[in-house]
Amino acid sequence: MLNISTFHLDHFLLMGIPGLEESHLMLSIPFCIMYVMDLIGNSILILVIGRNETLHQPMYLFLVMLATCDILLSSTTVPKTLCIFWFNSHTISFNGCLVQTFFIHFNFVMESAILVSMAYDRYYAICQPLTYTSTITGSFIRNIISFALLRSVSSITPFVFLLYRLPYEGNNVIEHTYCEHMSMAKLATADILVNVVYGLIIAASVTGVDMILIVVSYVVIIRAVLRLRSSEARVKAFNTCVSHVCVIILFYFPAFFSFITHRVGHKYISLKFHILLANLYVIVPPMMNPIIYGVKTREIRQRLQQILLQQRGL
Numbered sequence: 001m002l003n004i005s006t007f008h009l010d011h012f013l014l015m016g017i018p019g020l021e022e023s024h025l026m027l028s029i030p031f032c033i034m035y036v037m038d039l040i041g042n043s044i045l046i047l048v049i050g051r052n053e054t055l056h057q058p059m060y061l062f063l064v065m066l067a068t069c070d071i072l073l074s075s076t077t078v079p080k081t082l083c084i085f086w087f088n089s090h091t092i093s094f095n096g097c098l099v100q101t102f103f104i105h106f107n108f109v110m111e112s113a114i115l116v117s118m119a120y121d122r123y124y125a126i127c128q129p130l131t132y133t134s135t136i137t138g139s140f141i142r143n144i145i146s147f148a149l150l151r152s153v154s155s156i157t158p159f160v161f162l163l164y165r166l167p168y169e170g171n172n173v174i175e176h177t178y179c180e181h182m183s184m185a186k187l188a189t190a191d192i193l194v195n196v197v198y199g200l201i202i203a204a205s206v207t208g209v210d211m212i213l214i215v216v217s218y219v220v221i222i223r224a225v226l227r228l229r230s231s232e233a234r235v236k237a238f239n240t241c242v243s244h245v246c247v248i249i250l251f252y253f254p255a256f257f258s259f260i261t262h263r264v265g266h267k268y269i270s271l272k273f274h275i276l277l278a279n280l281y282v283i284v285p286p287m288m289n290p291i292i293y294g295v296k297t298r299e300i301r302q303r304l305q306q307i308l309l310q311q312r313g314l
Contacts, residue, residue: 007167012097013090014080017279018175019272028085031279034287035078041290042067044304052303058136059125062118063293065145069114070286073107076100077282081177097179098160104180104282105156108255112210113148115248119217122244126237127224155202162195176275203259207252214248243292250288254281
């Protein structure tokens with residue numbers, strides 16, 4: 001009896017955005033601009049926070065982690081997408097597809113954990129200010145990072161093995177710009193029920209729980225903000241909450257839309273719209289995060305201005 005895992009194709013063909021092949025070159029322009037803005041914006045955010053010890057506080061350290069994940073998430077997918085658009089480079093190796101799948105989902109779960117941590121940080125800063133410094137400590141942040149890494153690796157690694165065990169014979173065309181779990185699994189010539197069920201379990205137990213924790217945190221935060229006596233404090237707290245909520249909506253909505261469409265919505269939603277939104281989900285939030293946090297955070301704006309003035313002085 002032959003092991004079905006031996007029936008692996010040498011490579012897959014990433015076709016880009018189905019139905020918009022003639023617009024690939026035109027689409028590459030905004031994609032490239034957004035990717036460059038993502039790299040520059042998040043790198044500046046990391047640089048500004050890293051060079052200023054006064055910003056080595058929990059909220060800003062979480063921003064550094066978020067910026068790092070954003071760069072990794074977009075860099076896992078966008079360069080290959082641009083190669084498809086510019087050079088018709090559709091080929092990706094089987095192992096390369098597995099690696100891309102792992103890092104896409106790994107970064108998503110990791111970023112989800114960071115957003116939960118930021119919500120928890122804001123909860124303590126606004127609702128429990130007297131115990132904030134004694135609770136959100138350096139060791140606490142290190143424990144969060146360790147837990148987030150461990151959770152991401154342990155929950156996403158099975159995806160790779162579940163895909164690797166499947167036989168792939170004949171069809172090697174992925175109607176997408178990058179490899180992801182379900183886009184690969186659908187090409188298998190065997191039952192993928194285990195893949196579907198495991199994907200649902202992870203979505204519910206990891207990102208679903210994260211979303212519930214975030215919603216509960218901000219409901220409590222908003223209630224606490226409304227009780228603040230100082231109007232200036234209320235405005236500042238609301239500005240922080242609005243920034244976080246914008247990032248959360250930008251991050252979760254397109255991702256869950258793509259997740260649901262893969263499983264039940266493909267009959268009602270056009271493939272080109274699905275793939276286009278799936279691309280925006282890996283590039284728009286990483287581009288917007290440094291803009292939202294950099295523009296709305298006075299301390300970061302001030303430190304960036306100081307760095308620019310120092311560079312001009314040189």
